Amino acid sequence: MATLDTLWLNANLLTMREDAPDGGPLHRVGIGARDGRIAVIGGIDALAGAIAHEVVDLDGAWVTPGLIDCHTHLVFGGDRSNEFELRLVGRSYAEIAKAGGGIRATVRATRETAEAELLAAAAGRLGRLLAEGVTTVEIKSGYGLDVSSELKMLRVATALGATGEVQVVRTLLGLHALPDEFAAAREAYVELCAGPMLDAALAAGLVDMVDAFCETIAFSTGETARVLAAARARGLPVRLHADQLSDMGAAALAAEHGALSADHLEHTGTAAVRAMAKAGTVAVLLPGAFYMLNETKRPPVAALRREGVPIAVATDANPGSSPLLSPLLALNMACVLFGLSPIEALRGMTLNAAKALGLAHDRGSLELGKRCDLAIWRIGRPAELCYWMGAAPLERRVVAGRMR
Numbered sequence: 001m002a003t004l005d006t007l008w009l010n011a012n013l014l015t016m017r018e019d020a021p022d023g024g025p026l027h028r029v030g031i032g033a034r035d036g037r038i039a040v041i042g043g044i045d046a047l048a049g050a051i052a053h054e055v056v057d058l059d060g061a062w063v064t065p066g067l068i069d070c071h072t073h074l075v076f077g078g079d080r081s082n083e084f085e086l087r088l089v090g091r092s093y094a095e096i097a098k099a100g101g102g103i104r105a106t107v108r109a110t111r112e113t114a115e116a117e118l119l120a121a122a123a124g125r126l127g128r129l130l131a132e133g134v135t136t137v138e139i140k141s142g143y144g145l146d147v148s149s150e151l152k153m154l155r156v157a158t159a160l161g162a163t164g165e166v167q168v169v170r171t172l173l174g175l176h177a178l179p180d181e182f183a184a185a186r187e188a189y190v191e192l193c194a195g196p197m198l199d200a201a202l203a204a205g206l207v208d209m210v211d212a213f214c215e216t217i218a219f220s221t222g223e224t225a226r227v228l229a230a231a232r233a234r235g236l237p238v239r240l241h242a243d244q245l246s247d248m249g250a251a252a253l254a255a256e257h258g259a260l261s262a263d264h265l266e267h268t269g270t271a272a273v274r275a276m277a278k279a280g281t282v283a284v285l286l287p288g289a290f291y292m293l294n295e296t297k298r299p300p301v302a303a304l305r306r307e308g309v310p311i312a313v314a315t316d317a318n319p320g321s322s323p324l325l326s327p328l329l330a331l332n333m334a335c336v337l338f339g340l341s342p343i344e345a346l347r348g349m350t351l352n353a354a355k356a357l358g359l360a361h362d363r364g365s366l367e368l369g370k371r372c373d374l375a376i377w378r379i380g381r382p383a384e385l386c387y388w389m390g391a392a393p394l395e396r397r398v399v400a401g402r403m404r
């Protein structure tokens with residue numbers, strides 16, 4: 001065997017292999033990396049003759065794939081704690097949005113905030129995710145809503161990934177809200193999103209995928225379809241904020257467009273779940289927004305299971321509906337509020353999150369040849385990752401084979 005870069009010994013691995021309903025645990029084994037990839041996994045036999053530049057004794061720590069937060073809005077100006085206070089005295093998220101608050105309030109703040117300041121604030125929030133084991137994060141634009149402000153957000157997202165501490169997947173979310181200056185020109189804004197904005201982001205090399213907010217308070221299925229088609233015509237994968245507050249047929253639309261994922265899904269019906277299963281569209285559940293908005297209608301978890309739709313879990317970190325910067329708390333909420341098992345929740349932030357980003361061939365489980373992105377935890381059982389609220393069980397992260 002060629003010399004390994006690093007070999008971790010005495011590890012308990014939660015491999016998250018696709019074919020292992022129990023998460024595929026391996027007890028007291030070694031895992032080794034070469035050139036950023038997993039080069040060996042196994043017990044004494046598999047490791048016989050292995051030589052490594054660096055050997056680390058993990059003394060029984062648990063190792064999972066690095067966590068993947070596949071749905072965040074981490075870059076934004078200001079905050080919306082004022083709206084939180086309004087909701088506490090009975091105003092609804094939709095009401096506040098219609099009155100000019102909500103996403104459009106964050107758009108005003110984001111446009112006014114200098115790029116360096118946006119970067120510093122987002123880096124602080126990202127640090128909270130990394131402290132809980134995240135090695136890949138998706139970050140959306142959507143608080144700029146004009147070409148230059150959307151590009152500014154995407155540049156900040158790109159800069160967040162440039163340190164090598166974490167890999168960032170960048171999503172253009174032009175169709176997030178109708179900006180004030182287009183209040184009387186909806187169609188023109190949709191056309192901007194379906195053409196010039198997409199082309200500018202592509203030309204600048206700043207976009208990996210495209211998302212849209214399909215909802216009564218945002219964009220219709222027709223408007224959404226226009227932008228999804230334009231994105232696909234340019235070779236970009238798509239996903240959707242779907243059926244969060246009402247059943248708009250958005251999850252079905254996502255499936256129709258072969259979307260990587262449909263996210264939220266509180267109001268999604270069984271027919272749409274079947275369509276998602278057929279299309280291979282991942283269900284991304286966002287319990288932080290469900291909790292924060294005090295929702296009562298749960299996503300159709302039983303139907304998703306029955307139809308075999310992969311379930312992912314993410315923080316949806318954003319200043320309005322989900323100011324949640326703890327991926328582990330998102331896992332806890334997915335179990336308590338949505339009834340996921342701890343292994344389902346963990347699969348939702350590893351392998352199935354990788355699927356939602358189109359990256360499952362490359363990461364999301366501990367298997368030979370995949371990127372060596374690891375989270376090393378000082379816990380006795382994997383379920384503890386979903387059980388504690390506010391604990392700090394992370395010992396180390398490994399990103400592409402390098403200890404962080």
Ligand code: NIG
Nearest residue numbers: 103213241289316318320321
């Ligand atoms: O995922 N629903 C649309 N987007 C975000 C909310 C953004 C905001 O309120 O600022 C979400 O919940």
Ligand code: FE
Nearest residue numbers: 071073241316
């Ligand atoms: Fe979102």
